[in-house]
Amino acid sequence: MTIHDVSTYVKARSWLIKFKKILTVLEYRKDKAQFIPYGKNKFLKFTYHLVFSDEFEYTGHIISLIYIYPIIIHLWPVARELNVLALIIVNYYIMFLYALQSALKIIILKRKYFHQHWNTVEFLILIIGIVDILCVYFVKLRPDNIILIQFTVIIGYLRLIRFVPLIKIIIPLLINIADVQIKKRLSLMYSITKGYVKSQEDAKFLVKQISGRGSIYQKLYEILDTNKRDAIRELGLIEHEGRDVVIALKTRQAIQTVITKSLKHLSFLWSRGIIDKHEGVEMNKVLLSKIKMLDSFPMAIPPPTPDNYLHKIVWLENKEVLIKFFKERAKLAYFDYGDVICREGEMPQGIYLIISGMAILHSPPPSFGISHTLQADRTSQTMFTEYCTCGDVIGELSCLLKREIECTAICETILQACFISLEDLYEGFDVFWPFLEYKIWLKLALMIAHQYCESALLNEDLTFEKCVSLNAAYVETLSSCNEMTINYAIMKLVIVVYGSVIDTNTEVSYLAPCILPKTCEQVQGTSDLSKLLVVQGSQPVKGTVNTSPHMTNREYNWKRKEESEAGLHYRKR
Structure with a gap:
């Protein structure tokens, strides 16, 4: 189907x-x-x-x-x-x-x-x-x-x-009636399409487990991937057509998820005797009443203005000092249908935060910073297609590395974006050094890990906010002359999200993206720049390589790079 x-x-x-x-x-x-x-x-x-x-x-x-x-x-x-x-x-x-x-x-x-x-x-x-x-x-x-x-x-x-x-x-009344019915259909269509995308992802995972022949698996994988890509495009078009409806639907689903988790936690505490029966019944009634109140949740929520869209960039963490800094420098960019936002092979001009509209990204298989000699086994002519909609950011990785863009972004609809130039972005890195650049790497590392290692992270519930506030995961940086010792007593997983490393004991190479096996005790970077996402165990970890700023204090002292102590954070300039 x-x-x-x-x-x-x-x-x-x-x-x-x-x-x-x-x-x-x-x-x-x-x-x-x-x-x-x-x-x-x-x-x-x-x-x-x-x-x-x-x-x-x-x-x-x-x-x-x-x-x-x-x-x-x-x-x-x-x-x-x-x-x-x-x-x-x-x-x-x-x-x-x-x-x-x-x-x-x-x-x-x-x-x-x-x-x-x-x-x-x-x-x-x-x-x-x-x-x-x-x-x-x-x-x-x-x-x-x-x-x-x-x-x-x-x-x-x-x-x-x-x-x-x-x-x-009568006309205004008829318009309101038609608008309500349209919003209901858009909401239903968005929910069905989103469920369809999830079903295709689950089907790909199951096919991989049960398929006995590689050729059959490859054929089924291509069909499922095409279906998923078409569905994501449909989601983008629905979001472009009814942004207010989609915002209301996502908000409602987020509230429902929080309440459902609270009910599960309440049941757990109740079954263990931590909460007595009377308190449990009263709290259960309150949570069920909250779920019932969602029936009267508005069908549409007006989208935020362009000024408020910087709050949507997760690595700005909704901090006013950061938002004010980039707000003074950001510009609104407008693109028509078919316009090229950025082209493969060009140097990046900056990052684009999509405010409204949808863009399609065409790219060859991502290199993940792996050298051509190590990438010989990965040669593929397959072109990747991805759709970006409201709230997505284009060009983060290329700007971080100051390397050629690996994809071509073309507008599928009329598109409005918030543009932050490369110069302004690096000025922000210097002013808010070193944690701002680290937060962008953390966001990209989590995105790559969820995209390519989803099955291993099903029970981790890794979000950017959780990683920042609870230090549930962090990013380590390795260059070709750095080594890192892995202690699985305090580390659950170590994922290579960018670059490549080699096991110093067995001399086996691991290319991004991949999960390092439990037998790997020490690795050394073999690329100019390698990034590893470390998922914490029960105890907080202190990295063996002092390459990543682990932020535990919620208050930061804003310093320029030249004013702070050198040698804490490696940056590819």
């Missing part, structure tokens, strides 16, 4: 989208700013405030509603015969009010009066009404003219179009 089979089950781009677009076109809008009168003409100023007031609009609707009774009398032959004079007077009065309304609007709007569809409809009603009055007048002069009488009767029935402007009242 492909994502296209899934998407046909509940496709958000249905008739509701088209219906909403039609309603949006028909919606009446009042743009006051374009028609502000200048000068000292009090009549124009009074007319301007009158025309653009809500009362003026409501009065027009009330006139149409009042006319319901006269039109019923007009359409009822017996009642019409008894109230001919009264109907004529009411018709004169109604048309006078229509003429006054249109005249006041024309005085203010002038030529732009006909740019609004509803003004054209009202003017057409006025013209038909004037023709109706003239026909009634000529029938009085020539009561024996059958053709004129028939034409007057037909024009009289056209008085029903005077109720058409009342549709303006």
Whole structure:
């Protein structure tokens, strides 16, 4: 089953989208700013405030509603015969009010009066009404003219179009109803697609376990990978189409995850007797009520403004001093569909934080900083494809290394991004040295580890925040002349996420990304720069190679690199 089979089950781009677009076109809008009168003409100023007031609009609707009774009398032959004079007077009065309304609007709007569809409809009603009055007048002069009488009767029935402007009242309500239904479908489609992506990942893992032939596994792997890639693209398009819906959905899922974990922890503490029965029941009721409250969670949350998007960069840790520093230097960049953000082989200009839109990345297999001689066994012509959406960052690794970009990023939709230049980024490294650069490496190391060593990290729950606050994992840096001793008594896992190392005892090489075996006790870097992600055991670790700043204090002293002590952190310049 492909994502296209899934998407046909509940496709958000249905008739509701088209219906909403039609309603949006028909919606009446009042743009006051374009028609502000200048000068000292009090009549124009009074007319301007009158025309653009809500009362003026409501009065027009009330006139149409009042006319319901006269039109019923007009359409009822017996009642019409008894109230001919009264109907004529009411018709004169109604048309006078229509003429006054249109005249006041024309005085203010002038030529732009006909740019609004509803003004054209009202003017057409006025013209038909004037023709109706003239026909009634000529029938009085020539009561024996059958053709004129028939034409007057037909024009009289056209008085029903005077109720058409009342549709303006209903349109905003219909737009809201359509919008709610569209958001429900988008939310459902996003959840289904996200579940489909997870199913493809799980299927790849299972196929690897049960497949007996390499060729069959490779074929199935390619099918599953293609399906997953298409689904991720669909997720990006849904997120671009309904950012507010996706933000609300992700927030709701995050809250639900926290409450579910709390229920599990409560059950554990209750079963061990740490919490007594009465307290456990009360806490369970509170948590269940929180889950029930999620049913009334808003379907849409407005996306943050571009100024607030720097808070989304995890390695800035939501620290105001860092955000203020980059906010003063960051720029907004706009790209159209098909524009190239960066090209493979070019030197990086900076990093791009996607605010809205989606980009597709095409790249050969990543080198992970491994030299060509060691990479000979990895030669592959397969092109990798990845989709980046709102909140993703492009160009971090290339900027860290000051090396050529290994991928080409092309816009799949209109894209807005926050751009931080290479010079500003390295200025930040110097001002907030050494931990800022280390935090970026930690974020990239976790991303690579989760992407390539997912099965080994299933029970670790490694997040950037957890690694920073609890020191659950950290990054070690090795150059070709550095060695590192591995103590598995205090280390759970050691993952080579960048570069390559060699076991000093067995002289076996390990190329990123890979997990070092438990038999490996000491490694030496064989690349210019190697990065190892060390997952902590139960005890805090002190690295044998003093190459990584392990931050345990939440408060930092901001220093420039030249002002601090040398020799703590190796950086590839």
